[in-house]
Amino acid sequence: MACSPDVLKDVPLFALLDEEELAVLAGQVELRRFAARQRIYKLGDPPGQAYVVVSGLVRVSTVDDDQQEVLVDEPAHGDFFGFASMIDETPHQTSAIALDDTVCVEVDRHDISVLLQRKPLAGMDLLTTLGRQFHATQQLVRVRSMRNPNEVIEEEATWGDHIADGVARFGGSWAFILSFLSGLAIYIIINAFLGHTAWDPYPFILLNLFLSMLAAVQAPVIMMSQNRQDTKDRLRGELDYDVNRRAESEIQGLSRKLQLLGDKIDDIEDLLRVSAR
Numbered sequence: 001m002a003c004s005p006d007v008l009k010d011v012p013l014f015a016l017l018d019e020e021e022l023a024v025l026a027g028q029v030e031l032r033r034f035a036a037r038q039r040i041y042k043l044g045d046p047p048g049q050a051y052v053v054v055s056g057l058v059r060v061s062t063v064d065d066d067q068q069e070v071l072v073d074e075p076a077h078g079d080f081f082g083f084a085s086m087i088d089e090t091p092h093q094t095s096a097i098a099l100d101d102t103v104c105v106e107v108d109r110h111d112i113s114v115l116l117q118r119k120p121l122a123g124m125d126l127l128t129t130l131g132r133q134f135h136a137t138q139q140l141v142r143v144r145s146m147r148n149p150n151e152v153i154e155e156e157a158t159w160g161d162h163i164a165d166g167v168a169r170f171g172g173s174w175a176f177i178l179s180f181l182s183g184l185a186i187y188i189i190i191n192a193f194l195g196h197t198a199w200d201p202y203p204f205i206l207l208n209l210f211l212s213m214l215a216a217v218q219a220p221v222i223m224m225s226q227n228r229q230d231t232k233d234r235l236r237g238e239l240d241y242d243v244n245r246r247a248e249s250e251i252q253g254l255s256r257k258l259q260l261l262g263d264k265i266d267d268i269e270d271l272l273r274v275s276a277r
Contacts, residue, residue, distance in 0.1 A: 003029050024118070030104045034102045041082065041095050049108050051109070052078065052079070052105040055103045057102065058102055061094060069250075086109060167225070
């Protein structure tokens with residue numbers, strides 16, 4: 001349906017246009033009305049038109065590699081959607097569904113070119129919106145990119161961290177205990193057999209010095225490894241939290257779909273009752 005200049009006045013993008021420019025633009029664009037839960041366009045549809053929300057609320061979503069619906073944006077009054085596909089003339093990468101009774105201004109590339117020719121500053125509003133959508137997409141990628149925590153830990157590990165882990169791993173093994181007891185027993189037996197000519201006779205003062213030095217060095221290294229383990233546990237907890245948040249979002253999406261499906265079934269039942277009468 002035709003668009004009135006009074007409608008365009010309430011849209012922030014067109015607020016800077018004068019009466020004559022609004023009249024010209026209103027003669028080019030169309031006003032589209034969508035009922036609640038009506039699909040505006042779907043993923044893969046050919047490009048052509050973009051939309052500016054006059055009233056109502058729209059849900060813009062896409063589908064990831066796991067075939068899970070991902071919320072991209074929920075444009076309301078004055079917001080844009082579908083502009084990226086319209087500008088670069090590529091198929092839509094998202095789907096748009098009206099959540100409420102929604103009124104949108106439908107525009108195409110020619111309408112935008114006329115608008116920018118008459119009011120170049122309006123292009124800044126368009127770029128601002130596109131930039132916000134771009135940042136939202138980047139944030140979506142950061143949130144949804146769940147990496148293996150072991151890979152993240154290994155990438156952040158330093159040379160000293162690897163040494164601390166190796167010392168703690170060997171110091172807490174039976175190999176270390178058996179080798180240490182064997183070396184200790186051999187040391188004591190040799191010095192006891194040599195008697196007064198031994199380099200460390202009883203009570204083995206030199207051995208006590210070596211043991212004290214070993215304990216003094218080994219304890220901080222083991223503590224370093226324990227601190228590193230705490231960091232690993234905290235990182236795993238953060239990644240688990242992101243996974244749980246994603247799962248919760250997907251469950252909410254499924255619940256929303258089931259609710260919409262139930263509403264549609266109720267509408268069909270009402271139509272059947274009316275037709276049966």
